[in-house]
Amino acid sequence: MSDESPSSASAADSSPASVRYSPLHSIHEQLGAAFTDFAGWMMPVRYSSDLAEHHAVRTAAGIFDISHMAEIHVRGADAGAYLDFALAGKLSGIALAQAKYSLLLNEAGGIIDDLVTYRLADDHFLVVANAGNRFAAATALAERAKGFDVTVTDESDDYALIAVQGPVSRAILEATAGLSDFATPLDELKYYRETAATFNGTDLIIGRTGYTGEDGFELYIQVDAAAALWAALTVAGSPLGLVPAGLACRDTLRLEAGMPLYGHELSLSTFPVQAGLGRVVALSKEGDFVGRTAIEAGPDAGARVLVGLSAEGRRAGRADYPLFHGDKEVGVITSGALSPTLGHPIAMAYVDPDVSEVGTELHIDVRGSRIAASVVSLPFYKREA
Amino acid sequence: MAEKSELQYTAEHEWVLVDGNVATVGITDFAAGKLGDIVFVDLPKVGDTVTEGKIVGEIESTKSVGELFAPVAGTVVESNDAVADSPELVNSDPFGEGWLVKIEFSELPSMLSLDEYTALTGE
Numbered sequence A: 001m002s003d004e005s006p007s008s009a010s011a012a013d014s015s016p017a018s019v020r021y022s023p024l025h026s027i028h029e030q031l032g033a034a035f036t037d038f039a040g041w042m043m044p045v046r047y048s049s050d051l052a053e054h055h056a057v058r059t060a061a062g063i064f065d066i067s068h069m070a071e072i073h074v075r076g077a078d079a080g081a082y083l084d085f086a087l088a089g090k091l092s093g094i095a096l097a098q099a100k101y102s103l104l105l106n107e108a109g110g111i112i113d114d115l116v117t118y119r120l121a122d123d124h125f126l127v128v129a130n131a132g133n134r135f136a137a138a139t140a141l142a143e144r145a146k147g148f149d150v151t152v153t154d155e156s157d158d159y160a161l162i163a164v165q166g167p168v169s170r171a172i173l174e175a176t177a178g179l180s181d182f183a184t185p186l187d188e189l190k191y192y193r194e195t196a197a198t199f200n201g202t203d204l205i206i207g208r209t210g211y212t213g214e215d216g217f218e219l220y221i222q223v224d225a226a227a228a229l230w231a232a233l234t235v236a237g238s239p240l241g242l243v244p245a246g247l248a249c250r251d252t253l254r255l256e257a258g259m260p261l262y263g264h265e266l267s268l269s270t271f272p273v274q275a276g277l278g279r280v281v282a283l284s285k286e287g288d289f290v291g292r293t294a295i296e297a298g299p300d301a302g303a304r305v306l307v308g309l310s311a312e313g314r315r316a317g318r319a320d321y322p323l324f325h326g327d328k329e330v331g332v333i334t335s336g337a338l339s340p341t342l343g344h345p346i347a348m349a350y351v352d353p354d355v356s357e358v359g360t361e362l363h364i365d366v367r368g369s370r371i372a373a374s375v376v377s378l379p380f381y382k383r384e385a
Numbered sequence B: 001m002a003e004k005s006e007l008q009y010t011a012e013h014e015w016v017l018v019d020g021n022v023a024t025v026g027i028t029d030f031a032a033g034k035l036g037d038i039v040f041v042d043l044p045k046v047g048d049t050v051t052e053g054k055i056v057g058e059i060e061s062t063k064s065v066g067e068l069f070a071p072v073a074g075t076v077v078e079s080n081d082a083v084a085d086s087p088e089l090v091n092s093d094p095f096g097e098g099w100l101v102k103i104e105f106s107e108l109p110s111m112l113s114l115d116e117y118t119a120l121t122g123e
Helices: A025-030 A050-059 A079-086 A131-143 A169-175 A223-240 A247-256 A292-297 B029-035 B081-085 B114-121
Strands: A034-038 A041-046 A061-065 A070-075 A099-105 A111-121 A124-129 A151-154 A159-165 A194-199 A202-207 A216-222 A242-244 A305-311 A322-325 A328-338 A345-351 A361-366 A369-376 B014-019 B022-027 B038-042 B055-061 B065-069 B074-079 B101-104
Touching: A025 A223, A034 A247, A041 A050, A041 A247, A050 A061, A050 A242, A050 A247, A061 A223, A061 A247, A070 A079, A070 A131, A079 A124, A099 A131, A111 A131, A111 A194, A111 A202, A124 A131, A131 A151, A159 A169, A159 A223, A169 A216, A169 A223, A194 A223, A202 A223, A216 A223, A223 A242, A247 A328, A247 A345, A305 A328, A305 A361, A328 A361, A345 A369, B022 B065
Parallel strands: A061 A242
Antiparallel strands: A034 A041, A061 A159, A070 A124, A070 A151, A099 A111, A111 A124, A159 A216, A194 A202, A202 A216, A305 A345, A305 A369, A322 A328, A322 A361, A328 A345, A361 A369, B014 B022, B022 B101, B038 B055, B055 B065, B074 B101
8 A cells, every 4th residue: 555645734845954853852752643744844634533622623622723823923014004015915904803815915916825913003013824835935025125224033933822722612722721811802803813821930922723624722831831821721631531642643534624725715816806815915905016017917817716626425536536528628626535524525626717617517537537616605604694 | 353363464464364265354453543534445346256465456545556466366245335335444453344355266375474574664
């Protein structure tokens, strides 16, 4: 038996030469985790079963170590105006404590990274980038600061990042010993907002954000307090069904939720509009921003667009499998799996625009055999409000 | 479930239990663990002729796809229907209920002992 397609989690696009370990690595080892190389980091891929971890997040909660993510601070009087220039969205327009999903584009309109930005103060933003794009994002953000009264600092090495995701997440945080001093109580914290808090005297930032399609929180804390925070969350969460969850289930969770993964759905050669992210680009904002000219010109006519695919049976199309409409090759899958929640195969794929209508019947070439799949709207899974 | 020490192994992470001229084949716990939760198994049919070292089936997990190689040449005399219906058996009992196929052979190639296989996986 041989593993012909490594997990998408290991498909790092820019790994540094030396392997990095999370500040929580020894905890994962004690928990018996299997590890995978993700963007040069040895991260837990699963602890026991990716399916069990997936279902736990959908029905109770999972705790994820995502310390490999990159934290870049932007401080200064021009912080809002600078981010309006550097990123595709209108970050100056978000309220204090609000978070916003945005894109870092290059001059050609391609995507350097997708990121979440939190407004910590009027003149202070936290930009969270993907691990694999840390240096590309930090470099681009630093270069774009020229001429603005702003300081851009990559502080990724100072932070651990723990995500608690799932319907009982709030109850877990509220029951966690040592978590206190919430600037905004959790029952008043809306989705895509953040609050300052402390854990045994250590400052932390808690965002009501995530990458699973469930309610949940992401906790940014300094490295040396992270292990104690993980332990306290686990103690509070275990009776409520919290389990440690790895990158394998994180990938199937985000896929069900229709969320793009950089390197799969997003790349330097992808225009936001192709990925269904046209709304993320604030063309109406005043002034120039990097990529505006190219975005206004748009991609070539006939450029492929991202769609969802649904199939029957249990055999899933995977990244890079081609798609056919009759005998014509019309697209390629970027992510695919047997959906643990829905019980049938799902995929995201780029297809020619003329076969992108919901309901269009296509075929996936699964290693030589053809499997019928229909175009469906994204996301595949949406939690009940 | 057979004792691991009674089995022979391949570098492709199959295990083989020899009984007379029939080889029962499965994948090791190491391989099952690397794949993650197995959700689909495609096995050869009874009567199929298989060639040593050739791909005869597929094992899919939520995250990836593994190929099953025939460790011996011969004819498939049994295919584990229970695994086709409940692929998770390959994870829960890889050396027992999670067996995959039985192949009738006339000649047995040289395979790895448990010690040799363990040295290969480093576990």
